[in-house]
Amino acid sequence: MFKVLFVCTGNICRSPTADAVMKHIVKEHNLSDKIYVDSVGTNSYHEGEAPDHRAVEMAKLHDIDMSGLKARRLEPNDFMEFDLMLAMDHGHLSFMQQLQPPNSKAGLEMFLKYAINCDETDVPDPWYGHGDGFRYVFDLIQNGCDGLLEVIRTQHL
Ligand code: 4NP
Numbered sequence: 705m706f707k708v709l710f711v712c713t714g715n716i717c718r719s720p721t722a723d724a725v726m727k728h729i730v731k732e733h734n735l736s737d738k739i740y741v742d743s744v745g746t747n748s749y750h751e752g753e754a755p756d757h758r759a760v761e762m763a764k765l766h767d768i769d770m771s772g773l774k775a776r777r778l779e780p781n782d783f784m785e786f787d788l789m790l791a792m793d794h795g796h797l798s799f800m801q802q803l804q805p806p807n808s809k810a811g812l813e814m815f816l817k818y819a820i821n822c823d824e825t826d827v828p829d830p831w832y833g834h835g836d837g838f839r840y841v842f843d844l845i846q847n848g849c850d851g852l853l854e855v856i857r858t859q860h861l
Contacts, residue, residue: 706860707740708852709782710815711800712792715745715775718827718841719792720755722815724763724770725842726849733853738861742786746799748777756831762838766846783808787860790815790852793826818851819844 708726712719723743730739745751753775754760760770780803782789789810791797800812816824827844830837 705740706738706856707742707786707788708856709786709789709810710741710743710792711746711778711789711796712743712827713746713796713829714750714831715743715777716750716753716756717759717830717838718845719743719745720770720773720775721759721763721842722790722792722845722849723773724768725766725845726852728768729849729853733857735853735857735861739853739856743773744776744778744782746778746796750775751777758830758838759842762842766842778803780805783810786810788813790818793829815848815852816844818849818855819847820851822847 710719710722720743723741726741730736755770755773763770783804789800789812791800791814797812797814814825816822824844827841830841
């Protein structure tokens with residue numbers, strides 16, 4: 705099983721969107737028994753909460769279901785469990801780099817390095833913005849997940 709963890713700040717907007725989009729694509733490719741997907745936040749402010757309703761609505765517009773997801777915080781064991789931990793922005797990457805135990809197996813990378821023809825390096829925080837921010841974030845995430853699936857399929861399975 706190849707295990708991927710998406711990481712953002714609160715685990716209620718960006719990383720749960722990536723979690724749901726990736727699970728959807730993995731299922732479409734009949735790879736649910738080969739690729740495991742989860743998401744976490746670097747802080748615990750929203751622990752136990754469902755995703756932000758604006759992210760849920762944006763996903764629903766694309767026939768992607770985010771129900772059932774609940775925010776949780778990054779924990780030390782994640783570095784042992786996951787093969788790839790993907791940061792939504794550079795702040796999340798440095799946070800993970802500081803916490804990573806020396807014997808961890810996880811690769812730490814920026815998520816958008818997998819997006820095709822994309823100028824952005826960071827998925828912007830949509831939390832304080834309006835609806836358009838969520839649309840923009842969703843499109844970036846979909847692009848990143850498509851590219852990520854291709855790399856996992858061809859290089860890790
Ligand atoms: P996320 O968005 O990291 O994409 O889930 C945020 C959600 C909550 C906060 C920040 C970002 N917050 O500061 O509470």
